[in-house]
Amino acid sequence: MTLSVLMPVFALMTSLLASVILFALPEKGYRLRTIINLAAAILKIALVGVMIWGVAHGREYEAAFTMVPGVEFVLRADALSMLFAGLSALLWLLTTIYAVGYLEDSPNRSRFFGFFSLCVASTMGIALAGNLFTFFLFYEMLTLSTYPLVVHRGTTKALRAGRNYIIYTLTGGAVLLFAIAWLHGLVGDLRFQEGGYFSDVDPSLNGPLTIIFVLMMVGLGVKAALVPFHGWLPQAMVAPAPVSALLHAVAVVKAGAFGIIRVVFEIYGLEAAEAMGLLAGLSVVAALTIIYGSTRALYQVDLKRRLAFSTVSQVSYIVLGLCLFGPLGVIGGLVHLVHQGIMKITLFFCAGNYAETLGVHRIDELDGAGKRMPGTSVAFTLGAFGMIGAPPLAGFITKWTMGAGALEVGMDWVVAVLVISSLLNAAYFLPILHRLWFAEQCEPWPHERRWGRLETSAWLLWPPLITATLMVLAGLLANVPFSPLSWAELIVLREVAL
Amino acid sequence: MTLFSAPFVLLSVMLPLASMVLSCRTEWQRGYRYCLPLLPLPALLLGVAVEPGWWLELPGLLIGGLWGADDLRRAFLVLTAMLWLIGGVFAIGYLKDHHLRRFCVFWSLTLAGNLGLIISLDIASFYSFFALMTFAGYGLVVHEGTDEANRAGRVYLGMAVVGEMAILSGLLMAAQLAGSGLLANLPAAIAGADRQWLIMLLLLAGFGVKAGLPLLHFWLPLAHPVAPTPASAVLSGAMIKAGLLGWLVTLPFGEVSLPGWGNALVILGAVGSLGGALLGVRQQRPKAVLAYSSISQMGLMTLMVGAALANADYAGPLFAVMALYVLHHGLAKGSLFLSTAMALPTSRGGQWLLWLLIALPGLSLAGLPFTSGAASKLAMKELLKPDSFGFAMAPYLPTLMSAGAVATMLLVWRFLWVQRAVAGVGSNPAFMWLGWGLATASSLILFWWLPWPEAVPEKAWLSAMVYEAWSLFWPMLLATVIAALAWRSVKQR
Numbered sequence: 001m002t003l004s005v006l007m008p009v010f011a012l013m014t015s016l017l018a019s020v021i022l023f024a025l026p027e028k029g030y031r032l033r034t035i036i037n038l039a040a041a042i043l044k045i046a047l048v049g050v051m052i053w054g055v056a057h058g059r060e061y062e063a064a065f066t067m068v069p070g071v072e073f074v075l076r077a078d079a080l081s082m083l084f085a086g087l088s089a090l091l092w093l094l095t096t097i098y099a100v101g102y103l104e105d106s107p108n109r110s111r112f113f114g115f116f117s118l119c120v121a122s123t124m125g126i127a128l129a130g131n132l133f134t135f136f137l138f139y140e141m142l143t144l145s146t147y148p149l150v151v152h153r154g155t156t157k158a159l160r161a162g163r164n165y166i167i168y169t170l171t172g173g174a175v176l177l178f179a180i181a182w183l184h185g186l187v188g189d190l191r192f193q194e195g196g197y198f199s200d201v202d203p204s205l206n207g208p209l210t211i212i213f214v215l216m217m218v219g220l221g222v223k224a225a226l227v228p229f230h231g232w233l234p235q236a237m238v239a240p241a242p243v244s245a246l247l248h249a250v251a252v253v254k255a256g257a258f259g260i261i262r263v264v265f266e267i268y269g270l271e272a273a274e275a276m277g278l279l280a281g282l283s284v285v286a287a288l289t290i291i292y293g294s295t296r297a298l299y300q301v302d303l304k305r306r307l308a309f310s311t312v313s314q315v316s317y318i319v320l321g322l323c324l325f326g327p328l329g330v331i332g333g334l335v336h337l338v339h340q341g342i343m344k345i346t347l348f349f350c351a352g353n354y355a356e357t358l359g360v361h362r363i364d365e366l367d368g369a370g371k372r373m374p375g376t377s378v379a380f381t382l383g384a385f386g387m388i389g390a391p392p393l394a395g396f397i398t399k400w401t402m403g404a405g406a407l408e409v410g411m412d413w414v415v416a417v418l419v420i421s422s423l424l425n426a427a428y429f430l431p432i433l434h435r436l437w438f439a440e441q442c443e444p445w446p447h448e449r450r451w452g453r454l455e456t457s458a459w460l461l462w463p464p465l466i467t468a469t470l471m472v473l474a475g476l477l478a479n480v481p482f483s484p485l486s487w488a489e490l491i492v493l494r495e496v497a498l
Numbered sequence: 499m500t501l502f503s504a505p506f507v508l509l510s511v512m513l514p515l516a517s518m519v520l521s522c523r524t525e526w527q528r529g530y531r532y533c534l535p536l537l538p539l540p541a542l543l544l545g546v547a548v549e550p551g552w553w554l555e556l557p558g559l560l561i562g563g564l565w566g567a568d569d570l571r572r573a574f575l576v577l578t579a580m581l582w583l584i585g586g587v588f589a590i591g592y593l594k595d596h597h598l599r600r601f602c603v604f605w606s607l608t609l610a611g612n613l614g615l616i617i618s619l620d621i622a623s624f625y626s627f628f629a630l631m632t633f634a635g636y637g638l639v640v641h642e643g644t645d646e647a648n649r650a651g652r653v654y655l656g657m658a659v660v661g662e663m664a665i666l667s668g669l670l671m672a673a674q675l676a677g678s679g680l681l682a683n684l685p686a687a688i689a690g691a692d693r694q695w696l697i698m699l700l701l702l703a704g705f706g707v708k709a710g711l712p713l714l715h716f717w718l719p720l721a722h723p724v725a726p727t728p729a730s731a732v733l734s735g736a737m738i739k740a741g742l743l744g745w746l747v748t749l750p751f752g753e754v755s756l757p758g759w760g761n762a763l764v765i766l767g768a769v770g771s772l773g774g775a776l777l778g779v780r781q782q783r784p785k786a787v788l789a790y791s792s793i794s795q796m797g798l799m800t801l802m803v804g805a806a807l808a809n810a811d812y813a814g815p816l817f818a819v820m821a822l823y824v825l826h827h828g829l830a831k832g833s834l835f836l837s838t839a840m841a842l843p844t845s846r847g848g849q850w851l852l853w854l855l856i857a858l859p860g861l862s863l864a865g866l867p868f869t870s871g872a873a874s875k876l877a878m879k880e881l882l883k884p885d886s887f888g889f890a891m892a893p894y895l896p897t898l899m900s901a902g903a904v905a906t907m908l909l910v911w912r913f914l915w916v917q918r919a920v921a922g923v924g925s926n927p928a929f930m931w932l933g934w935g936l937a938t939a940s941s942l943i944l945f946w947w948l949p950w951p952e953a954v955p956e957k958a959w960l961s962a963m964v965y966e967a968w969s970l971f972w973p974m975l976l977a978t979v980i981a982a983l984a985w986r987s988v989k990q991r
Contacts, residue, residue: 385633390629390633390662391560391622391625391626391629392560392622392623392626396622396626397560397561399666400622400670403666403670404670404673404674407670407671407674408674415667415670415671419663419666419667422663422666423659423660423663426659430655430659434640434648434651437600437637438637438640438643438648438651475560476559476560477559478560478561479557479558479560479561479562480558485561
């Protein structure tokens, strides 16, 4: 066994192993649990970092074995998987730090962190999966490992949200499985391959392939929260803040979006999907989701709910980018996978901080919070401007690249969608910012806690500050090697035959 | 670009941004206030000392950064840096402790945006700084926290965001055609574009919001007056010019003659210049009168923009005149805004002197001979001769300019009238005296030694003014007669 085989396995095993140990730890082992958590997260970043370096320099990492004849289990690191793996490794560390601070003194921490690690292991598996079967395996594992996190609090509301979540995602999973099995019957086991398989397919297969594509999009669209399969997401925000942060930034919605990317690029192939007219349909769904999510977000009074609908909208940017069928559009979509992740996790961290420190859940309770919690509020402000797409932040790079990509291929209406979405984003984020910085506090905070000199616990304060900084850098230094934008360009250069 | 000036370029933008460190601790906020005038210093040095034509490549920045300055940008840079410096000095005396730290942060951010957009040669940097200035400017507008300020802020922000989106779409379309991320390649691309009308419309409207183009101006008379006085001065003197600069660096000047757009802009400019005055004379508050005067003055600049679009050959010289006009109007308007906060001295002679010094920048706006306004107006008249332009509105240009001068003078009288009613007697903090004094001195005296664009026509020089005195003088006289009649009729009622 050489290192090139072991690396992807190690990357997966760090969180899997951590999860097993964490389950076994006694509830009281606070310090040991924190050490294991952080050590595993840091180790994973190192492993992924090495692989990113290697992939950039043309190395290949692959581990594969046959499970049953005709069905392979494949873990593979290519440029696209590193985009997602890098994002989740980085955000896992930050979310772990945040979760340690957030769940201080709350019950069932062993269970929580166990499933938390399992969830990240699934994400890593999804990133590294080399074929549809492996992908599906981890896709379902993700569903099962996130459910306990969503219902962690055990309240009726949480349980109801959890039930809803599991119904949506398991149904989606079943549809996806059906589609994968059908495809398997039609053409055999398919590894993800650059350019896909169907560029010169027998026209008689067009019918079934179209239906399979639609089914796959439904199956993946549930997690990616495409309208009309988004219903579970706003409810799932009853989960503890670190879970929401992870769910919205990396784990669940991104798994769906990432799956769509894999299927479009590396199973069907962008050109074939375009030729069969599949992308046109998908782009309309994505555009509708973008507008719908933003419009619904406008009417939410609960901060986390507003952020949840914003996620519905933002994740579809990724899907819309793919549909643009040109290098720039695809780059815009891919880079948003990372950008949306760091922006949204910042916002959810901040929402969690307001809730934990001040007991504030509703937007109209935020008056004057900027003065009380300047660090958190600066991070929130940056995240919000990033979402609006204000330059020079990460969201602007996405919007600019996608807009240019749309014009390049003559899909001018996409620019209009981007503009409308930005206006809606501004309409639901700017009033919050006004409250934070310019409104005077009129009532005492609903449930305030004090942490000495800092505005809140350092465990809660640093993660949003770091992600906000990353978000600024991702935009400001977009042209530097290894920036998300440069990496997305590399992916398109190498793996998307255009 | 020499080794010596590169740090100045980066410092011009970084110093205001870095100064925000001072907001980290409450104890530092008083110190922060004293730093405000220092923040635009590197930019001022850059504008005054470094010959235009320099550039600095920043390949890692955004999607490839390029900063630099030409003759046009230099004039904008000098004005902007000077005005923010003066405003900073004034602010030290003016600001109360109420939310001082917050004000300083937004001041620094807005300043960084305003300076940065001027020296940006690439689209992404330019748009970034423009957006920074716009959004941070909101903090200055709503600073007082009154209902009126919040309302003005809402209108400001709403229109600004729509404007930003128009700019973004226009820039995207132009950049896609140009196949380049540099501003310098946009005009040629727009000149040859199929959907030229759409791109032009988006950019004209988008930047027009900032420049107070008629019908896009609604936020301006609300927002400029409610801001704290030093902020009003930079809003109306410097930031409003960013919209004009946006037009000048993106639209296809000198590439093609577009008489249709020229006609439209000349008409819009005339509407702005005369309509602004018409609405302005009905205002009760000095700062509101001044805000409308800014709309009126921007109308005259829009008129020049229209002429430059209509005749490609004249774009170059007109740019020089516009740069001169920007310098003149920025300094005069800055001085006028600052004077609204000045209390009158007790002695009668002192009062007269102060009124004279308050009135002079105003009279300069109207084109009083031997002032910066006369120089700019003469330069403008020299170029806007109907014979040089073939478009439909061309024959009316001299009439419009004279009518503009009458309108301006009327506004100046109105301003003095309402200012007299509200001005109290008392003492001013030393830094307010200093700031206002600097502004007035810059407008009346220092202006002649500032780096003017080289292409300004000879007529503008002092000696030539003697021969032109009457042509400058009669509109002012006419306006004075009208003002006197109006005053009498009000008094009799």
